[in-house]
Amino acid sequence: MASFGRHDSEMTIFPEPTLVSVNGVELEVFEAGRQHAGRPIVLCHGWPEHAFTWRHQLPALAAAGYHVIVPNQRGYGNSSVPAAVTDYDIEHLTGDLVALLDHYEYEDATFVGHDWGAMVVWGLTLLHPNRVNRVINLSVPYFERGERPWIEFMADVFGDDNYFVHFNRRPGVADAVFDENAAQFLRNLFRKDVPPQEPEPGMAFINLARAEKPLGEPVMSDSELAVVVTAFESTGFTGSVNWYRNLDRNWHLLAKADPVIRQPALMIYGDRDVVARSERLTDFVPNVEVISLDCGHWIQQEKPEETNQAILKWLEADRS
Template sequence: MSNIADFPKPTLVSVNGVVLEVFEAGQRNKGNPIVLCHGWPEQAFSWRHQMPALAAAGFHVIVPNQRGYGQSSRPEQVTDYDISHLTGDLVALLDHFGYDDAVFVGHDWGANVVWSMAQLHPDRVSRIISLALPYQARTPKPWIEFMEEFFGPDNYFVHFNRQPGVADAVLDQNTAQFLRNLYRKAVPPAPPEAGMMMINLAQAEAPLGEPILGEAELAVYVAAFEATGFTGSINWYRNMDRNWHILADVDPIIRKPALMIYGEHDMIPKSENLADFVPNVEVVSLDCGHWIQQEMAAETTHAILAWLAG
């Protein structure tokens, strides 16, 4: 509960043609920036456990609600959510604070953006920490096409692209139920249900497993998405193939020092060849599911600080 009361008040910052809602800690540590990038469907609030510890360790902690989320801008154009725009926002955020580069930390979709930062703007990145999502090497054909062949039309990445607006409407109608059912741990293994996973979760009346959020924490997410709807955040998925083209001629090797933090019980598989693409990577696995920094907050913070200190 104290985390909610203690969470910093935001500043609205105009960068890269949008307004971003930015939360900070450790402003006294000017000159030592670390930028934390949330995933889907999260908020800057997802980093509430890590922010005070990073500030205490001497970092200027900068945590945006990225475009499509919270009080940040939600452009109408789907293409305004491609990887050029998402990384461009972070570059402009560094410019706003007067920083040449920063440590970038990302979870889930935020990790995807951070890996891409190191490819598209390597001079603005000092080190990378990725949670849940390992570096994704380019597939032989565009990602959604590839996933459709591999996983079929009900895969939620594919569905978001091929049936625009359908899932958005279901999630918007069932926001509280969807988020309650999603933010769980220790979900018993079961064969996948027919249909689209995220729509199924939004419509399921009884959640599985155990909650990872208290009621007051869950209410923060519910209020945020009830205010914005889900379309802006889902538009990130609708640029997967566009991103595939944008990254076509970019060096696929990430040369920055990197820390990869996996949840042992995450549905996202570990990379079997991560070091081939990220030669300076260290790997840590925690005994948790997908919502790593909220499920095992202290252990995540310890792993991050230990690696940064090393």
């Protein structure tokens, strides 16, 4: 077991990873509860995160009888960081997860996603519905596929400084700022109880990377944050930001998919999250249960016990 840091005066224990060859890349995979083979649950991190951000969920789910599989997805940690932008589209990202199931010889699994990981899980369920038996997503709801490509739409509604738009239309600019200020950016980003701020001109994440003082309270201890910082200092940010650079490509790739997700689903929102809730979630995810926790964006880290209880309660109810 790898000791990755301290939390609440106790050592956070996280499994040693293995490198698994899937879908033309290698994924760094952490797992627990292999003795519960047959009850797989796959936890998918967001941006700019790391498998370690599921540190509170992995042991709780394993203790409840699940085989917990937590990959660093492509572009992250010690997983492969392909050079081509298109290697991070939804077909590649979901193909990695399908291949991971094949590696463990599972027909299907429960998938849990946070932030970008939630977007991947929604996409996986659309493109490979027979490989997903249940969906649990945090923060980011189902992304409705409208009549116009997503970046084109966002540019018109939110402007060129919106980070989705900026990442696509000014490639490399934000990545370089993040790489220069990796520790400061991640320290400033992983915060909770952040007081409301007036929007400032410029691209929000670049401003955050350059800000000398963080707001609110830290989500992680210094030693826990160091796990994430060290990973990004090694890989750089471009691979992870390339996920955003495939939004319009993903829009085209999902054109022929049935847009309705029919699996049982749990959607967990943070009451103070800046990510907008979906007003039409049940139109596309009819079998969804929605709950809210009193926290911001980093739900499973801000409210680990409440998140674990919500997930385990819902999983148990779905089995009964």
